[in-house]
Amino acid sequence: MTARIYSWKRIGEAVARVVGTPVAHVVLLVLRLSGRKAGIALMYHAVDEQAGDAGRELVPAVASSVFEGQIRHLKRRYRVVRAGDLPAAIAERRRGERYPVAITFDDDLRCHVAVALPILERVGVLATFFLTGVSLVHPFSFWWERLQRALDQGVSNLAELVGAADVGTCSNAHELVMFVQQLGPESRATVEARLAGVAGIDPPDAGLRAADVRKLVEAQMEVGFHTLRHDNLSLLSDDMLAKAMEDGRGSLEEVVGGPLQIICYPYGYVDERVANAARVARFVSGFTTKRVAVTPGSDPLQIGRWGPSANSPGALAAQLVVALVRRGTYHPHRGDDANTLRTSLHSDASHPGGGETSLRTRIRKP
Numbered sequence: 552m553t554a555r556i557y558s559w560k561r562i563g564e565a566v567a568r569v570v571g572t573p574v575a576h577v578v579l580l581v582l583r584l585s586g587r588k589a590g591i592a593l594m595y596h597a598v599d600e601q602a603g604d605a606g607r608e609l610v611p612a613v614a615s616s617v618f619e620g621q622i623r624h625l626k627r628r629y630r631v632v633r634a635g636d637l638p639a640a641i642a643e644r645r646r647g648e649r650y651p652v653a654i655t656f657d658d659d660l661r662c663h664v665a666v667a668l669p670i671l672e673r674v675g676v677l678a679t680f681f682l683t684g685v686s687l688v689h690p691f692s693f694w695w696e697r698l699q700r701a702l703d704q705g706v707s708n709l710a711e712l713v714g715a716a717d718v719g720t721c722s723n724a725h726e727l728v729m730f731v732q733q734l735g736p737e738s739r740a741t742v743e744a745r746l747a748g749v750a751g752i753d754p755p756d757a758g759l760r761a762a763d764v765r766k767l768v769e770a771q772m773e774v775g776f777h778t779l780r781h782d783n784l785s786l787l788s789d790d791m792l793a794k795a796m797e798d799g800r801g802s803l804e805e806v807v808g809g810p811l812q813i814i815c816y817p818y819g820y821v822d823e824r825v826a827n828a829a830r831v832a833r834f835v836s837g838f839t840t841k842r843v844a845v846t847p848g849s850d851p852l853q854i855g856r857w858g859p860s861a862n863s864p865g866a867l868a869a870q871l872v873v874a875l876v877r878r879g880t881y882h883p884h885r886g887d888d889a890n891t892l893r894t895s896l897h898s899d900a901s902h903p904g905g906g907e908t909s910l911r912t913r914i915r916k917p
């Protein structure tokens with residue numbers, strides 16, 4: 552049964568690659584006849600010269616060639632705006648006009664400046680980068696990057712190391728990621744330090760220094776906040792939540808040269824309490840990972856985002872029209888929470904290339 556689902560998925564991806572763009576164009580022309588007010592926010596993580604390996608990597612990169620094709624498609628068919636301008640662009644949209652789309656990136660990743668920024672500039676579109684500011688001064692790898700390095704080095708006791716050995720449910724690396732995402736801040740900090748111990752010193756080019764952030768700003772890109780510690784905000788006490796909204800914000804604002812008015816919630820974990828804390832902390836918009844189009848009825852502090860298909864520009868073209876047709880309809884029970892990543896992993900997390908059993912699981916991207 553699983554094999555059959557896989558093959559249908561493969562067929563769907565191949566069809567989308569070939570006819571996704573032309574078919575989506577026709578559907579989009581019809582949709583544009585409507586005066587509906589809707590738009591879409593897209594969420595990228597890593598973009599690199601080569602596509603990442605979803606079977607081995609926790610957060611595989613989108614290939615730069617696919618990314619550029621997708622960005623060119625957006626520029627041709629949509630009105631690309633910065634995330635902070637998306638709600639106003641949606642409210643302004645009239646019959647016949649293009650639908651607004653915002654391109655966003657999460658986490659302070661070197662590839663954002665080294666690979667994605669030149670492409671955005673070449674194509675001539677603006678985007679939004681949600682940063683923690685944790686690596687403004689020194690190199691810093693997030694815990695999942697350290698976990699990746701430990702996996703690559705063949706470290707064998709990772710479940711024990713993150714404290715999941717007794718839980719008995721972490722049979723692969725993605726389950727370890729889910730386990731760590733559910734840790735409170737103190738346990739998470741312990742895991743982060745332990746991973747640093749086995750993964751080795753963070754590489755000198757890890758993260759984004761102040762000069763890198765300035766490059767984004769000079770290119771007119773928008774910078775939003777992603778919280779300094781990248782904690783699962785839904786697990787924090789009220790006091791810690793209020794603190795998370797401010798810690799590191801001033802330092803990043805100093806580099807950016809203005810206030811950070813939009814936020815995206817780490818791993819996409821948000822509820823009414825978290826959204827309200829963001830509102831109290833003067834954030835105007837908050838971005839989640841729920842796969843819904845944005846409409847005037849969307850809660851401005853819980854705006855949905857779509858993780859783009861990494862497969863092809865055609866797949867993204869198809870995704871976008873589906874999002875617009877479904878406008879505002881969210882089906883979490885179908886397993887389509889946006890921050891989930893479907894991938895296959897060998898069951899033996901400590902030897903990613905060594906097992907026979909392939910497991911399918913879903914994790915929330917950072």
Ligand SMILES: [Zn+2]
Pocket residue numbers: 657658777781817818916917
């Ligand atoms: Zn993140």
